[in-house]
Amino acid sequence: MEDTNNSTLSDQNEMLRDALERRIPRFFRAAAGSARGRTGREDTEKFAEDLMTLQECSQIVRERLEMQAISYALFYEGDSAFGYRFDPNSHPSRPELVGTMVNRRLPMREMLAAMNEFLNE
């Protein structure tokens, strides 16, 4: 997941480099089939690919459990974590979501809280 660790830091976005060094979450926004981020095109594309799989997995699990609307999905992969959550203030016909990726196993509760803070910014 965290291929950005292997690339040279000089080619990376300033914010991405800072986030990887400090191991803080990088945030993204997605709506209407497009994702936006501040950590560079490559990092945003990586998030967009992960988001597609995450949303599909959440949808399948929701159907199997016969649950209501999806709120969030968070995954741990080795020493990194990624996930997303829907913006509850967005319009149901045009849902928006916020995603995050971090190169450490940030507690999921803190990931949710960080995404909530990012939503309220």
Next chain:
Amino acid sequence: MNIESLEKPLQMLRKSGTVSGLCLARGREIIYNLFPFSEERVADFIGVIDDILLHYQGQNRHIDQMAFGFDGGNSVVVADAELRLVVFHMRDDEVDFIAKASRAFIVDYQTALAVIAMSEGRRPGMASPRPAVTGVTAPVQPAADILQPGPPRLDPPALVIPPVTEPAPLEMAPLPPVPVSENESDFIAAPAAPVPGPPSLSSPRPIPGRTTGRVAVANPVTRVAPALKPLRPVPPVAEPDDDGLSAAGRMAKLAPSQPESTLPPPRVPRVIRKF
């Protein structure tokens, strides 16, 4: 592995926090299910979890924990190798606590299985063939990686739970009718039918007082009747009178000195004369 050692920690986890259900599975095989859903639904859900993890494994990505949040609840999946513990809970801020407890259980469970496998003299993981999964292909490990020397891989073996079989019904041999007599001297030895039983129950030593194929009373118990008390004489029944009624059916006779009635005599109304 004892089923109690598996059941107790899972029951404790089931009762903790806002947990409302959990399921332990190996791949698609459900080992222990405490979900309040039907078996088909749980099996379908476990199959989806397995598909998701295999999908990521196909991309050489190893997801070991997943959390999904819905309006009606949350579910967290803790995976280690082929073991998956899926916990359904209500509050999303409990996800780390539940995941930590689930991880601790899986580690303990795998350790116990590895110890059992090694104590039985087999390599851990040999008795855990992965059930075939159609539609999803797991990444094939190159032969060169397999041949490289390294520490033995500690795959958890399959939980071997002996199938529960109902005990065989007791075979009862019909006994021939035995004449019954109240007199002690009339006791006879009745032929006993052979009782089929496990060989471990057969005693090599002869039982004193027992003959082969026949039952004899070794020490018959005699009951002594208690001494009877002399009976009180029954009063004679009164002879009926001339009119055919006994004394009990007639009015009792009064003593000569007893008045006929204990009631005071009726008062005579006083007559007031007016002059």
